Amino acid sequence: MTVEPIMDDSRDQFPIGMRVLAVDDDPTCLFVLETLLRRCQYHVTTTNQAIKALKLLRENKNNFDLVISDVHMPDMDGFKLLELVGLEMDLPVIMLSANDDPKLVMKGITHGACDYLLKPVRTEELKNIWQHVVRRKKFDSKDSNNSGSQDKPHPGIGGGSGSAGTLSDPNGKLNKKRKDQNEDEDEEHDENVNDDPSTQKKPRVVWSVELHRKFVAAVHQLGIDKAVPKKILDLMNVEKLTRENVASHLQKYRLYLKRLNSMVNQQANMAAALGGTDSSYLRMGSLNGLENFHTLNGSGQFHNTSFRSFPPSGLLGRLNTPAGMGMRGLSSSGMTQLSHARSSSGSTVDQADSQQVIHPGNHNGGVLQGMPMTLELDQLQHIKGVTHVRELSTAIDNRAIFPICSGLLDAKTNIGSSSNPLLGVANTTLMLEQNPRAVQGGEVFGNRSPVSLASLNSELSSPLLDHRRLNENWSTAAQSSGIHSNSFQLNDCFKQTTQSTMHQSNVRDDISKRAIQMGSNLHDVSSATSVSTELQDRRSDMQCGASLTSSNAGKINNHAGPQCWVDHNQDSSYRSNVMCSTMNSMIPVQGAVGPFVQSSDPKNFHPDMDFNSIGQSNLFDPSYTKHDEVNKSHVETSLKLKQGLRDQRKPQESYISSSFGSLEDIVTAMVKRVI
Amino acid sequence: MERNQMHKHIFLMRQSFFDQGLLDEQFIQLEELQDDANPNFVEEVVTLYYRDSSRTLLNIEQSLEKNPLDFNKLDNYMHQFKGSSTSIGAKKVKAECTQFREYCRAGNGEGCMRTFQQLKKEYAILKKKLETYFQQTRQAGPSETACRPRMN
Numbered sequence: 001m002t003v004e005p006i007m008d009d010s011r012d013q014f015p016i017g018m019r020v021l022a023v024d025d026d027p028t029c030l031f032v033l034e035t036l037l038r039r040c041q042y043h044v045t046t047t048n049q050a051i052k053a054l055k056l057l058r059e060n061k062n063n064f065d066l067v068i069s070d071v072h073m074p075d076m077d078g079f080k081l082l083e084l085v086g087l088e089m090d091l092p093v094i095m096l097s098a099n100d101d102p103k104l105v106m107k108g109i110t111h112g113a114c115d116y117l118l119k120p121v122r123t124e125e126l127k128n129i130w131q132h133v134v135r136r137k138k139f140d141s142k143d144s145n146n147s148g149s150q151d152k153p154h155p156g157i158g159g160g161s162g163s164a165g166t167l168s169d170p171n172g173k174l175n176k177k178r179k180d181q182n183e184d185e186d187e188e189h190d191e192n193v194n195d196d197p198s199t200q201k202k203p204r205v206v207w208s209v210e211l212h213r214k215f216v217a218a219v220h221q222l223g224i225d226k227a228v229p230k231k232i233l234d235l236m237n238v239e240k241l242t243r244e245n246v247a248s249h250l251q252k253y254r255l256y257l258k259r260l261n262s263m264v265n266q267q268a269n270m271a272a273a274l275g276g277t278d279s280s281y282l283r284m285g286s287l288n289g290l291e292n293f294h295t296l297n298g299s300g301q302f303h304n305t306s307f308r309s310f311p312p313s314g315l316l317g318r319l320n321t322p323a324g325m326g327m328r329g330l331s332s333s334g335m336t337q338l339s340h341a342r343s344s345s346g347s348t349v350d351q352a353d354s355q356q357v358i359h360p361g362n363h364n365g366g367v368l369q370g371m372p373m374t375l376e377l378d379q380l381q382h383i384k385g386v387t388h389v390r391e392l393s394t395a396i397d398n399r400a401i402f403p404i405c406s407g408l409l410d411a412k413t414n415i416g417s418s419s420n421p422l423l424g425v426a427n428t429t430l431m432l433e434q435n436p437r438a439v440q441g442g443e444v445f446g447n448r449s450p451v452s453l454a455s456l457n458s459e460l461s462s463p464l465l466d467h468r469r470l471n472e473n474w475s476t477a478a479q480s481s482g483i484h485s486n487s488f489q490l491n492d493c494f495k496q497t498t499q500s501t502m503h504q505s506n507v508r509d510d511i512s513k514r515a516i517q518m519g520s521n522l523h524d525v526s527s528a529t530s531v532s533t534e535l536q537d538r539r540s541d542m543q544c545g546a547s548l549t550s551s552n553a554g555k556i557n558n559h560a561g562p563q564c565w566v567d568h569n570q571d572s573s574y575r576s577n578v579m580c581s582t583m584n585s586m587i588p589v590q591g592a593v594g595p596f597v598q599s600s601d602p603k604n605f606h607p608d609m610d611f612n613s614i615g616q617s618n619l620f621d622p623s624y625t626k627h628d629e630v631n632k633s634h635v636e637t638s639l640k641l642k643q644g645l646r647d648q649r650k651p652q653e654s655y656i657s658s659s660f661g662s663l664e665d666i667v668t669a670m671v672k673r674v675i
Numbered sequence: 676m677e678r679n680q681m682h683k684h685i686f687l688m689r690q691s692f693f694d695q696g697l698l699d700e701q702f703i704q705l706e707e708l709q710d711d712a713n714p715n716f717v718e719e720v721v722t723l724y725y726r727d728s729s730r731t732l733l734n735i736e737q738s739l740e741k742n743p744l745d746f747n748k749l750d751n752y753m754h755q756f757k758g759s760s761t762s763i764g765a766k767k768v769k770a771e772c773t774q775f776r777e778y779c780r781a782g783n784g785e786g787c788m789r790t791f792q793q794l795k796k797e798y799a800i801l802k803k804k805l806e807t808y809f810q811q812t813r814q815a816g817p818s819e820t821a822c823r824p825r826m827n
Contacts (some may be wrong), residue, residue: 023753026727026755026759026762027723027727027759028720028723028724028728028756029758029759029762031720031723032705032708032720032762032763033721035708035720036708037714039708072751072754072755072758098754098757098758098761099754117763119758119761120701120704120761120762120764122704123704123707123708153751210695390708462775668816
């Protein structure tokens with residue numbers, strides 16, 4: 001990796017001297033790219049690992065102007081990295097790939113890429129990439145400039161955020177309409193406006209955990225629909241924070257919530273389809289919460305510096321919070337955020353809360369349900385505790401999860417409580433999705449969380465079925481404490497788990513249970529692995545298990561993950577998907593989470609899809625049962641899962657919980673509750 | 676002059692690479708990147724490529740021996756391999772990669788193996804030729820004689 005010193009004077013000769021960070025696992029491509037960039041007179045820093053890239057970026061955001069990243073990387077999915085960078089550092093990111101599949105390109109765009117280049121890259125193409133940096137700068141400045149004026153292109157849109165939203169569209173950011181931006185129209189906070197917008201760079205506001213928490217709290221207080229930057233700013237009462245900062249952050253947050261919501265909705269649908277007996281489950285606000293996450297995730301804009309700051313154990317930690325966690329636990333930890341998220345989603349959120357409390361069996365299974373919804377980034381942190389399904393928490397490295405969960409967790413905080421493992425998972429997944437970057441932080445999610453998250457995802461996706469998988473995954477995840485990718489995976493897992501959980505009330509219970517178990521077992525990645533392997537034997541589908549194993553190994557192959565998932569489905573179609581999802585998510589734990597999620601391969605990431613199709617109920621059962629037992633031994637759970645996903649929820653749960661750690665626990669918990 | 680003859684020979688050799696479809700435009704791009712600051716750029720890239728891709732090829736080889744075949748994994752490896760082959764402009768190798776991936780997607784194990792053998796062959800041929808090419812280029816020295824004293 002070569003790092004070039006920043007020379008101030010060269011900045012004035014922009015684009016000459018523009019500082020680029022190039023990330024590509026292929027040394028040949030990286031070398032060629034580096035040379036090409038140097039030829040364009042840029043300052044180039046290269047790394048072949050996404051994790052290192054994130055580290056570099058986090059060390060000093062102002063070190064770089066632009067990031068170019070390959071899509072296909074072993075340690076982390078390029079899309080995850082893309083999201084994280086966009087959320088945390090707000091830098092323009094260009095994707096690079098040898099694959100010109102339009103779906104991938106679309107994926108890049110939805111994740112916030114400024115551009116998508118095909119390999120082999122030519123000098124001419126690279127000569128123009130500086131435009132993305134300028135564009136972003138310009139729009140940022142314009143944003144502040146226009147914040148107060150009424151003649152903005154979108155008068156209806158509140159102030160800066162509105163214009164920012166529209167203006168930054170070209171930047172590839174996902175900008176969604178902001179209904180309540182109206183109030184920003186008359187705001188005139190141009191403190192941050194640089195005198196020379198076109199050349200001056202606005203100082204970046206770092207959305208630390210604390211700051212974000214305040215933000216979320218303020219938004220909650222106002223109500224997501226009524227939250228306008230000015231009011232939020234006033235409530236937050238933070239010096240040196242401008243309305244524009246809040247506006248853009250709010251924008252991202254909204255996107256995140258939307259993503260969560262859609263995810264949650266999906267889950268809800270699934271749950272409904274399942275006709276889960278567990279009303280609480282069905283109500284899983286988590287779905288909503290998840291949706292929120294989805295939204296948020298979708299927006300990918302949700303800046304969650306907090307994610308980064310989430311202590312790895314955070315996520316998991318939350319999960320671990322003793323059963324009592326449930327909703328309460330969540331709220332304390334950060335559930336509020338969840339609720340916040342929920343508010344966006346609406347009713348579901350509420351339900352989620354209730355859900356959480358409901359799960360008698362599950363520690364805080366209810367939490368799971370409600371969790372996803374409000375996953376607020378900050379919450380994620382909380383979620384850690386929550387999701388950690390008790391057992392998981394110990395095992396789960398909250399940090400790890402957190403990053404991921406942060407996005408998701410917010411909602412998931414509910415999940416945090418043991419019961420919510422599932423939720424947490426879901427949330428985590430959501431969060432993960434959104435904050436792959438956050439997760440990437442590696443540390444946060446690194447060790448356990450990712451796994452949990454992954455599991456959560458998986459769990460969630462295929463509510464019940466996935467449980468099993470989740471458990472598996474979780475255990476794996478849990479085990480792979482060191483797995484950074486986990487966080488990413490968790491996202492996936494979460495998503496999946498969320499979905500799965502949603503569907504199957506039973507599963508929820510399982511999941512929650514498992515989640516809990518998983519929590520404890522998270523650390524025991526190896527066990528998870530074993531479990532997973534066992535699972536595999538049991539089920540043809542259990543490929544996931546294998547994935548888990550591999551993931552545990554730390555090599556989680558995202559690709560492998562997806563495969564597993566699918567396979568699992570075979571058993572219950574759902575499960576496999578779930579499992580895969582989880583597995584996939586878990587697999588990334590290493591950091592490869594990205595791939596899992598992103599996997600441009602649709603096949604990899606089908607857990608959600610599969611789950612839905614599968615009669616969720618079946619899926620969960622095994623998982624649920626497994627969850628409970630996860631604690632005992634990952635293996636057991638995994639095995640159980642395999643065997644009777646349908647019937648043995650418990651084993652799954654236990655399985656999952658142990659393996660997945662927080663996520664799984666959450667999911668399991670959720671599932672259990674559902675059941 | 677011997678040197679000139681060498682240069683001519685090298686020039687023809689290089690031309691044949693393009694004529695025979697061994698290399699494509701990308702190689703020219705690489706050559707364009709070579710300058711005084713990076714005098715041996717192309718060779719460095721190619722060396723790096725051969726070193727790194729041999730590992731990938733080994734992985735593929737091992738995966739092909741498994742039963743049943745994991746097409747997904749194979750496809751992933753090949754995607755990676757194709758990416759780097761594209762970066763140096765290895766045209767024929769790239770074509771084999773594409774073919775291989777198609778067989779993977781179709782789940783045709785037999786086709787995969789056959790293609791892989793063909794790919795290895797092309798890979799080896801190109802390697803040998805490029806090695807010779809670079810060796811002779813180094814021997815001949817820079818073709819521009821303006822800055823260097825002519826050695827007759």
